[in-house]
Amino acid sequence: MVSSNSPEQSRERAATVARALADAKRLCVLERLAEGERSVGELSRDVGCQVPNMSQHLAVLRSAGLVLSRRDGSTVYYRLADETVIDAYRILQQVAG
Amino acid sequence: MVSSNSPEQSRERAATVARALADAKRLCVLERLAEGERSVGELSRDVGCQVPNMSQHLAVLRSAGLVLSRRDGSTVYYRLADETVIDAYRILQQVAG
C-alpha cells in the first residue's frame, strides 16, 4: 500500500512534506546530507545555528519522513531517508527559477 | 539568467516555493488548475472556503510564482505558471509516500 488514502489525507501529507522543506536552514541540512551522513554537531556548525535549534529542525525533517537517524555511541548521525528527497529539492529550485 | 544567486538566496527562494505548497487547500487549488484555468469564485466553491480567504491563498501562490492571473471583464481567471508546478506537487506526493 502506497499509504492511505482520501484525497484530503494525501494532500495533507504532501503539505507536511512541503512545510518541512519550507525553511532555508533545513534545505541547507538536506544539501549536507546529500553528501553523506552527518552528526547533529557537524550540521549545526555547517549551517550556523545552535545545537538545540538544529535538533528541532532535524525533528521536523524526521517526522516528515525525510531523514533517518542512527546512534553510534554518544553521537547521532542523520541521513536522507530516500534519494527522492533530493529530487524534490531540485524541483523546488527549478520552480523557484 | 536563471535568477540571482548566492546559495543562500537560492535556498530562500526554494523555501518560499515550499511554503506556498505547504497547505492542503492550496494543493487542492493546484489540482483544479492542472485541469485548466478557473475563476476565484469557482475555486472557492470547489475547495470549500470563503472568497476572501481564497483570494489570499491565490496571492500566496502568485507571489511564489506558481500561478498567473488574467482578468476577463469582472472575472479574474487563474492558471498554473508552468507545468513544472505539477511535477513539484507529484514529487511531494511521492516523498509523502
Next chain:
DNA sequence: GTGATGTTTGCGTGATTGCGCAAGTAATGA
C-alpha cells in the same frame, strides 16, 4: 561513582499564518 561530550526537551518571545468578517475597488448593465 565523576566528569566530559553530544543530543534532546522545555520555556518564553517575537514573527508569521489562516481564518472570518467588514469595507473597498473594478467592471458590467439597467
Next chain:
DNA sequence: TCATTACTTGCGCAATCACGCAAACATCAC
C-alpha cells in the same frame, strides 16, 4: 448614476513557528 457581480484588502484573533537559552538526558572514559 445606481445597482449588481466579482474580486481584493484591511483588521483582529487564535494557532503555529523559529529562535535563544537553560536544564535534562544519554553515552563514554576514567
